[in-house]
Amino acid sequence: MRSNYLFTSESVSEGHPDKVADQISDAIVDLFLSKDPEARIACETLTTTQLVVLAGEIRCKGVYENGAWAPGAQEEIERTVRETVKRIGYEQDGFHWETLRFENNLHAQSAHIAQGVDASGNKDEGAGDQGIMFGYAANDTPDLMPATLYYSHKILETMAADRHSKAAPFLEPDAKSQVTLRYEGSKPVACTAVVVSTQHAKGYDQGDKEAELKAYVKGVVAKVIPADLLSDETVYHINPTGSFEIGGPDGDAGLTGRKIIVDTYGGASPHGGGAFSGKDPTKVDRSAAYITRYLAKNVVAAGLAQRCTIQIAYAIGVAEPLSLYVDTHGTGTVGDDRIEDAIKSLKELGGLTPRGIRTHLGLNKPIYQPTAAYGHFGRKPEGDFFPWEKTDLVDKLKAAL
Structure with a gap:
């Protein structure tokens, strides 16, 4: 090293076109989770001159079921979009919350994805996608961020x-x-x-x-x-x-998920490639990235390392993670393999399954719009918000070593 x-x-600021898209997508996630904690959302947003377009797959009791919208649901979605743009502060000729054009192209979740992800019979809830996710912490700052x-x-x-x-x-x-x-x-x-x-x-x-x-x-x-x-x-x-x-969407088009390095660790850590915003917590792109940050932060907060990177991997539809990897970059006070074993031994993590992660961190709540600007990590945990920033595993990790 x-x-x-x-x-x-x-x-980038909350008014950057990509961040406008992220905040709209997460406002939709929050809207649906406020109606149905088990909602499935994959909402992508496009912003450009005087236009916002939503696309993606959803399932939400009381809002969108059996391929049909509940009365008033589409109007509430449009109102949520316009309120988000207004809160950011766009009242310009080229992008104005009140006069922009809006398109809603959200549709039903794929039945083939649902059959792999949903719990049924003896099958536990599976990961919402395959992929690798990384978490990181460093003692550069009080919040353990680069x-x-x-x-x-x-x-x-x-x-x-x-x-x-x-x-x-x-x-x-x-x-x-x-x-x-x-x-x-x-x-x-x-x-x-x-x-x-x-x-x-x-x-x-x-x-x-x-x-x-x-x-x-x-x-x-x-x-x-x-x-x-x-x-x-x-x-x-x-x-x-x-x-x-x-500037803003009038100066350049914006898309959900194009600022993943800004959202995470500024390039100081590897990134699995999946964006967070617009996704419900069954999508391990989001929830597993949160749990690995949580674990890495607790490792550093416990004094077990000055820097820590954690990787986890999943297969779509499979509950148990395929691998867990810890790297303390030569700064660890104990072996990285021992930290891995200590993490695996913590029963409150539920085996790091998607359900275990969601349950431990309390992710099935409308808590996501505040994550969509100024980073998902290094934030202050308050109430239900940013639970992955807590350091409540410090004593348990030490005891497990």
């Missing part, structure tokens, strides 16, 4: 809060950030570069208004990134193209 290097991660991604998210979260509160009225919803840190001994010691591109009101690309915007962004960076990491040598690229008035 290298001890001296530069590493970079990026984030620092480059953590700061990239926080810059945009702060800017969005200022936009919503009118503290920075010149900001528009679309934005991207990027943070480069120098690591020595696997710890961040300096911020060498920050990139922020933000959609802005007319005129904020020249003269005093441009200077005001750039000064504001540097002030946000100074609030987010610790002072000992910033210096006169930190390079800033703020709206490096010069102008960013046209």
Whole structure:
């Protein structure tokens, strides 16, 4: 493992076209789970100039059964979509929550998928798809996330809060950030570069208004990134193209699931390839990625390693995972194989079956829209939200070793 290097991660704001799509898809997931905790949802969203299109497969008692919509259901879906866009803040000529065109192309779940996933007779609920999923944790930050991604998210979260509160009225919803840190001994010691591109009101690309915007962004960076990491040598690229008035879905089409590195660990960990948003928790792309983050975070929180990557694999329709792999990158205080055995011994995890994961983390609830911007990991667990960020396995893992 290298001890001296530069590493970079990026984030995108809630108004980025792909993130608009993610938030709409997860708003639909929440809507259906609020009606039926056993709903099946695979909702993809396309956003572009004055248009939102939904597509995918669903099954939901009281909403969509036997190939037919319940009275008022489609109207509620459209209302949910428009409310999501309004909450983000899009009231532009090229993308406006009230006047955009909307298409709903959701249809019944494949019977062949259902027969493999649903529990029946002596068969337990199977995984909603085949695939590999990864979880990761590192002691870079208090939330045990890679620092480059953590700061990239926080810059945009702060800017969005200022936009919503009118503290920075010149900001528009679309934005991207990027943070480069120098690591020595696997710890961040300096911020060498920050990139922020933000959609802005007319005129904020020249003269005093441009200077005001750039000064504001540097002030946000100074609030987010610790002072000992910033210096006169930190390079800033703020709206490096010069102008960013046209943005969001009007500037570029958005699709669900195109920001999976932003959603996870900023490139610091492998990614299984499957997106999270728009999927109910029987889809192991989502639920298994959450349980592996949960396990990796607890391993690091327990002091068993400074960094931890966990991989798990499934076959569609099969309940038991095919493999479990732990890698502490040479930082473990015990052998990685012993950590694997300790995880497998924890009965509360239900053998890491899809049902066991959903039950332990309480995933059959409408808790997903908040995950769809600023990362699924490194968030504060509150109430039913972000249960995979809890560190309640620390003592049990230690006892199992």
